[in-house]
Amino acid sequence: MTASPPSLPPVYPEPDDPRLTREVSGVDQTGAATSTSVVHERALTLYLNAQEIVTMMTIGDHPDLLAVGFLLNQNMLRADDEITAIDIDEDLEVVVVRTKRATNYEDKLKKRVRTSGCAQGTAFGDLMENFDAARLDGSARIRTSWLYSLLAQVNTAPSLYLKAGAIHGCVLARQDDILAYIEDVGRHNAVDKIAGWMHLRGVEAADKIFYTTGRLTSEMILKCVAMGVPILVSRSGFTAYGVDLARKAGLTLIGRARGQRFVVLSGPERVVFDAPLRAAK
Template sequence: MEDSEFLVRPDPDDDRLFRVVDGVDQDGRRIEAPIINERPLTLYLNGRRIVTAVTIGDYPEYLAVGYLMNQAMLRPEDTLVSVEHDPEARAVRVVIDADRDLDAMMSKRTHTSGCALGTVYGDILERFADVPLDTQARFHTRWLYALSKKINTAPSLYLTTGAIHGCVLCEEDRPLVFMEDVGRHNAVDKIAGYMRLHGISPRGKSFYTTGRLTSEMVMKCVQMEIPVLVSRSGFTAWGVELAREAGLTLIGRAKGKRFLVLAGEDRLVWDADPAAADEEPARARRKGSRSDD
């Protein structure tokens, strides 16, 4: 696969994101193991501290902007005045041209099932059903098979270190923006931030994740107005319920020839023969073992 297919993809050679430590293996032999780094990153909006996230440390500006968007603290009509990363303070400071009642929003807090402690603030659930998703969008099953193969054979931090999730913004059969992080919610937020800062429309897009299809993943995908969400892993009941409520197409357990659709199946165009699809190579199957982390 050509790297040019991706606008952004993980760099497994970026040694800022992992370290090598000594250990022993199952035979008692001394080994060196690469392990992922975790760093705190504090996000501020208009001078107010919002949250300290645990992240691998890449793309902090995208993470900050995407997080604020997916919490509805930053809205499409708002103007971004500035986004400044302070590496020494491990902080990103975002300034917008709108006043938000942040105290009221942050008083409504829901901890989600996301790893590294996901949180949803404010009235997102109250506004959830009003977010418009493209009812005319279609998703071809041949695109699904092509995306699975391209994404799961791409170089990644997971294949170097493990202990990490991946998310990908896609268009038809092309993976566009591939982000990884210790929490899948961070990887989603980085993509949301990238889309906002680079002016990428959700129209015609789909979203791929290696993690579970939880309520949090569904809420974030709907907030981004992306109508199709795909995962290698399985579903939670509330995730399926919310997807059906929002009109989101929800495809899970997408491995090799197989997948399962539990919401929005009317968007699918059945133009691939599962019998002709490739089974996953062993390396990709090992990668899938993280999906329920």
């Protein structure tokens, strides 16, 4: 893969897209009539060539990115595979990824693992496949000034989360420049969309920072390592197995990141403390 083109346009949430939310009426805590925006949740069935792989619940945007990222993170699509077409049928709620290489994952599909994702994530086969062979860039760094800037940008950017809630977001950044900010009902979907975006656009992972609103579970660490991103940040907390995996892979793991507060439980050598802390009020 080549380095990220300087002119690569960033991808941001589109909270005003009418396909993603709808207004629902109800009553508030006083009994008064009110209405609120709620996100859509749709089934999307993914095929790899002629084989049905999985049906996912998603908000419905970027089905091509979700499909490619899911297949990459499940080791069903290789980095050097030639994708000949991505066919999307919105009426049938189907996406088909076609490759030059013939594929058959019948045996792998028999081994299914329910992940801890809040929208019932599913993983197939050996979750540790290729994990031990992964190598993350040891020279990557995250300055605390970049981290604070990223957190502020994510918190204030227009998003489905601010409009309707019930959503997770993931961000890929270079220093404190957001390259992609993508949302979905499950954090695993949002991660997969970022993975698909990187692959289809030839974006190098070695110098990138990944931010998620979700918990830092084993699934998050495995996917981040598979993508080759060396630094993972979340506003949420950790699981013990997730921390163990991050330390084994040499992944910098930063959690509970809010304002100027955070905790690093793996890879602190990549953190450069260059920003002065504001006095506590």
